[in-house]
Amino acid sequence: xxxxxxxxxxxxxxxxxxxxxxxxxxxxxxFIFKEAVPFAKHPGLGELFSTRWMPTSPQKESFGLVPLVxxxxxxxxxxxxxxxPFGVGAAVYISELAAPVEREILKPFIEVLAGIPSVVIxxxxxxxxxxxxxxxxxxATGLTAFSGAVLLALMAIPTVTSISEDSLRxxxxxxxxxxxxxxxxxxxxxxxxxxxxxxxxxxxxxxxGTGRVIGETMAVMMVTGNAAIITFWPFDSVRTxxxxxxxxxxxxxxGSDHYRALFCVGVxxxxxxxxxxxxxxxxxxxxxxx
Amino acid sequence: MVTWKNNGLSETKIHVSNLDFYYGITQALxxxxxxxxxxxxxALIGPSGCGKSTFLRALNRMNDIIDGTRITGHVLIDDEDxxxxxxxxxxxxxxxxMVFQKSNPxxxxxxxxxxxxxxxxxxxxxxxxSEIVERSLRRAALWDEVKDRLSVxxxxxxxxxxxxxxxxxxxxxxPEILLMDEPxxxxxxxxxAKIEDLIDQLSDDYTIVIVTHNMQQAARVSDVxxxxxxxxxxxxxxxxxxxxxxxxxxxxxxxxxxxx
Numbered sequence: 001x002x003x004x005x006x007x008x009x010x011x012x013x014x015x016x017x018x019x020x021x022x023x024x025x026x027x028x029x030x031f032i033f034k035e036a037v038p039f040a041k042h043p044g045l046g047e048l049f050s051t052r053w054m055p056t057s058p059q060k061e062s063f064g065l066v067p068l069v070x071x072x073x074x075x076x077x078x079x080x081x082x083x084x085p086f087g088v089g090a091a092v093y094i095s096e097l098a099a100p101v102e103r104e105i106l107k108p109f110i111e112v113l114a115g116i117p118s119v120v121i122x123x124x125x126x127x128x129x130x131x132x133x134x135x136x137x138x139x140a141t142g143l144t145a146f147s148g149a150v151l152l153a154l155m156a157i158p159t160v161t162s163i164s165e166d167s168l169r170x171x172x173x174x175x176x177x178x179x180x181x182x183x184x185x186x187x188x189x190x191x192x193x194x195x196x197x198x199x200x201x202x203x204x205x206x207x208x209g210t211g212r213v214i215g216e217t218m219a220v221m222m223v224t225g226n227a228a229i230i231t232f233w234p235f236d237s238v239r240t241x242x243x244x245x246x247x248x249x250x251x252x253x254x255g256s257d258h259y260r261a262l263f264c265v266g267v268x269x270x271x272x273x274x275x276x277x278x279x280x281x282x283x284x285x286x287x288x289x290x
Numbered sequence: 291m292v293t294w295k296n297n298g299l300s301e302t303k304i305h306v307s308n309l310d311f312y313y314g315i316t317q318a319l320x321x322x323x324x325x326x327x328x329x330x331x332x333a334l335i336g337p338s339g340c341g342k343s344t345f346l347r348a349l350n351r352m353n354d355i356i357d358g359t360r361i362t363g364h365v366l367i368d369d370e371d372x373x374x375x376x377x378x379x380x381x382x383x384x385x386x387x388m389v390f391q392k393s394n395p396x397x398x399x400x401x402x403x404x405x406x407x408x409x410x411x412x413x414x415x416x417x418x419x420s421e422i423v424e425r426s427l428r429r430a431a432l433w434d435e436v437k438d439r440l441s442v443x444x445x446x447x448x449x450x451x452x453x454x455x456x457x458x459x460x461x462x463x464x465p466e467i468l469l470m471d472e473p474x475x476x477x478x479x480x481x482x483a484k485i486e487d488l489i490d491q492l493s494d495d496y497t498i499v500i501v502t503h504n505m506q507q508a509a510r511v512s513d514v515x516x517x518x519x520x521x522x523x524x525x526x527x528x529x530x531x532x533x534x535x536x537x538x539x540x541x542x543x544x545x546x547x548x549x550x
Contacts, residue, residue: 100357174394178456181352181390182407182463183383192406197397 029270036267039063039260048264053228053239055248055258063261065268067228071145071238072272075220078149078234079156079213084206086153087160091202094161095168096190114158122222125151130223139235143225146234151219156209163208167201168194200283207280211273217242241265303328303467303497304349309363311344311353311521318344320521322363326514331489331498333512333529335505337544340518342501346469349499350386351379367467384411387460391472393452395444395459400427400436403444403455407463422462430458431488450481457488468492470500474507486511505545509533517541 039045043063050064094106129150134142171194179189195202217240225237226247245262252259304326311319319341326332334342347353348361351372365372372382384407395403404423413419423440427433432454436447444455453473460468470489474482489498489511502508508515509529516526517540525532525541536542 172394174390174392175396177352177355177390178394178396178459179406179410180355181350181383181388182410182459183380184406184410185380188410192410193396 032263032266032270036260036263039257039264043257048261051230053244055252055261061257063257063264065241065265067230068239068241068244068265069268070230070232071224071228072214072240072242072269074145074232074234074238075148075152075224075240076210076213078145079152080206080210082149082153083156083160083209083213087157087205087209088164088202090157090161091164091168091205092190092195095165096194097186110158110161113154114162116155118155118216118218119222121151121154122219125219125223133235137235141225141237143223143237144235145224145231145238148220148224148238148240149234151223152213152216155216155219156213159212160205160209163205164198164202167198167205170201171197203283204280207276207283211276214269214272214276215242217246221246241269245269300330301328302326303367304499305364305366305369306349307364307366309345309348309361309365311341311348312360313356314358318521319348322523324516324523324526326497326499328497329493329495330513331493331500331511332514332516333508334499334501334516334518335503335508335544336518336524338503339520341521342516342518343471345518346471346499346501349467349469350383350388352388354379384463385465386467386469387463387465388469389453389456389460389471389473392476393449393456395447395452395455397443397445399441400444400447400455401440404459404462407459411463423458426458426462427455429461429492430454431484431491432458448481450477450484453477453481453485454488457485457492461492465496467497467499470498472501472503475503482507505533505547517544519544 039048043061047063048065050062051066052062052064053067054060054062090106090110094103094110098106125147129147130142132142133139133144133147133150175193175197176189179193180186184192220240221243224240224243226239226243227237228239228244229236231238245265248258249262252262302325306326307323309319309322310317322345334346336342344353349365349367349372353359353361361373363373367382367385371377396406398406401419401423404426405419408419408422413422424433424437427436432451435451436455444452447455453476457468457473473489474485477485486507489500492498493513500508500512512529514526515529515532517524517532517536517538519540525536525538527537532541533545536545
């Protein structure tokens with residue numbers, strides 16, 4: 001009887017820890033929305049769709065999220081265009097082609113890259129990448145969306161690589177053997193059998209990488225120039241949603257329109273990452289084998 | 291060392307001489323010499339870890355994909371050394387099909403499973419592929435059960451059907467030799483009987499080498515039986531002789547169930 005009670009208590013505790021994440025997600029949604037909602041009354045939701053973000057203009061304040069959303073969009077898309085080939089390519093090499101010795105060397109380096117704080121990567125970007133981009137492409141400034149995308153790719157590649165690699169390695173050896181025994185080359189086996197079988201995991205890796213890229217703040221703020229203009233050109237300066245919140249939250253007056261507008265930016269970010277997660281789940285369940 | 295010469299049963303398809311095999315520093319096969327007859331079923335029997343599967347995989351160089359393995363000696367298929375310097379592994383594996391212990395269809399449709407081999411070897415024409423798929427499934431005695439649902443996933447088939455699908459997939463590249471590594475060990479008696487019938491039919495056209503744990507199965511399906519023990523070929527002969535008048539004490543002990 002005593003054992004039974006003890007087990008029950010432990011079970012309850014574990015159940016509580018597992019449920020905690022649900023509570024936290026709900027709390028975050030509630031509090032972010034609570035701060036953002038009054039913006040709908042004044043100055044009104046329509047204001048968010050204007051094309052200028054000038055929250056401190058002495059003439060007329062303007063809280064258009066469009067330049068911030070396009071800024072985040074451009075940086076994210078560029079970063080993923082760089083991340084997917086490099087991240088998945090590295091995963092394929094490490095899991096399928098590398099000799100054991102190479103794997104022993106490569107894996108720790110990728111893990112180290114994953115652990116570098118984003119501020120440090122931002123420093124590296126400011127000192128090395130930004131001047132390089134400036135001189136290489138003959139620009140007025142190297143503080144561009146492209147620079148931010150490169151840094152974000154550096155941060156997302158380790159995530160995408162290690163999750164993709166796990167997924168590739170969990171493809172049953174029997175599939176590969178079947179393919180090889182039919183006379184397929186190693187590359188054909190990888191391309192036609194191993195990668196398709198690992199696709200759900202690779203998709204999930206890419207979605208998670210994208211999530212990290214959208215949410216990343218520090219490094220992007222340091223190298224993208226933070227100009228709130230609407231552009232889709234990689235070599236313009238942009239201002240992302242995350243950088244806006246980080247840069248302005250400290251100086252804003254509590255309860256002001258500007259304060260509410262920043263929470264609106266937070267809501268958009270939250271919905272974007274939420275949507276991404278839902279999409280990842282959908283992809284996973286559609287491609288699930290069996 | 292035992293050397294079994296193929297005394298007029300039929301032509302020799304595979305001639306193995308002085309084969310040694312190592313996993314790292316562990317030697318797994320010792321000086322194997324044997325002739326495998328053409329268009330007959332040769333069964334490899336012996337207790338777990340005796341090297342019979344390793345030997346089977348040496349015949350289509352599937353051991354190559356395991357790191358740290360080494361092989362010496364010769365394996366001649368139609369007088370061509372498959373470990374020779376000019377040997378082409380892709381061509382070899384097209385001639386020597388393989389069916390594995392655990393059925394391993396790809397997580398693709400039935401059609402794509404069977405068409406995988408022909409596509410690998412360059413056939414793109416859909417009509418031609420359809421013909422190959424139908425012919426292969428017929429030969430594997432699966433066609434009537436699946437002809438209306440070639441687009442469903444192979445994972446939806448029963449275990450016995452999956453194994454016959456794997457046989458069809460192996461047949462689709464029109465091999466001359468079929469290696470089977472305990473093809474029925476994971477199946478129920480009914481599905482096993484189907485596979486055995488199939489082996490019997492296929493032996494008219496193919497040289498079959500089958501590894502089996504199941505003594506009755508070896509006796510039922512094979513023409514020639516080779517007994518392996520601890521990496522050595524102990525005895526090889528016509529199946530009837532091996533099971534009724536074994537020459538070696540070890541063989542007799544094993545087939546009468548004294549160990550293994």
